[in-house]
Amino acid sequence: MPQMHLSTLPAKTIRNSSVEACAELCVREVEFECMSFDLDNTVGSCRLQNHTHEELFVTLQVSTFTDHYRSKYCNLV
Numbered sequence: 001m002p003q004m005h006l007s008t009l010p011a012k013t014i015r016n017s018s019v020e021a022c023a024e025l026c027v028r029e030v031e032f033e034c035m036s037f038d039l040d041n042t043v044g045s046c047r048l049q050n051h052t053h054e055e056l057f058v059t060l061q062v063s064t065f066t067d068h069y070r071s072k073y074c075n076l077v
Contacts, residue, residue, distance in 0.1 A: 005038040005066040007059045010047035022046035023069065040066045 026034040038047040042065045
């Protein structure tokens with residue numbers, strides 16, 4: 001979702017990432033179930049999330065330079 005980010009803290013953050021690399025990291029994550037990710041387009045910060053915006057008490061927040069994606073973005077498994 002363009003210009004949105006999840007309201008929770010990320011489970012893991014990776015620097016200097018593209019959206020494709022971030023999606024692959026999310027799908028291949030083994031330490032926790034990566035359910036979504038945020039990508040800061042200004043610095044390439046990939047924030048892996050173990051939550052989605054569909055959960056109770058988790059929301060999407062407006063963010064000028066960050067886009068939010070579900071782990072279903074990329075079929076890499």
